[in-house]
Amino acid sequence: MARNDLTEYRRKRDFGRTAEPRGGESAPGAEPRFVVQIHDASSTHFDFRLEADGVLKSWAIPKGPSTDPQDKRLAMPTEDHPLEYRDFEGVIGEGEYGAGPVIIWDEGTYHVEGRPVAEALDRGHLSFRLDGTKLHGGYALTRFRENAWLLVKRADRHTSSRGTPDPQRARSTRTGRTLRQVRAEDGEG
Secondary structure, eight states: OOTTOOHHHHHTOOTTTOOSOOOOSOOOOSSOEEEEEEEESSSEEEEEEEEETTEEEEEEETTOOOSOTTOEEEEEEEEEEOGGGGGOOEEEOTTSTTOEEEEEEEEEEEEEESSOHHHHHHHTEEEEEEEESSOEEEEEEEEEETTEEEEEEOSSTTOOTTOOOOTTTOOOTTTOOOHHHHHHHHOOO
């Protein structure tokens, strides 16, 4: 994953046709933030994003992050996204890259444990603690082959066997809307 490079993100989008942010207008906050978005595109998945190096480092997680340390979730890296994307909830229009509704399922701050994010990702293992609305405690991202990582919850007081919610029934932490409600209210573009 290239550091602080939005070239690939911008190449895939026509900003005259999508409400997604172009990027470059937002500064990092005092504490690094994370966001987990549910995206109902060609397949429904969770997008896990960590603020680092002026961008959102991003992974698509088909089954979503789990609160159960026994669950090992496949995390496929995607292109860096602009910091403003942490506020994006809406519908990516038909015919655009990633067409479909997006909700902000969880958000908050995170704290790296150990090496700085860029160095940890280069080495293939990042440990961090999440302090979100829904997700809390220790997690780790570990690369197990090129372009394939695992996201695993560490055993701590925030461990739970409930795993991950059904993405079609899950609600936005900001608006309380479901994917279906976002699609109906924000339209297909």
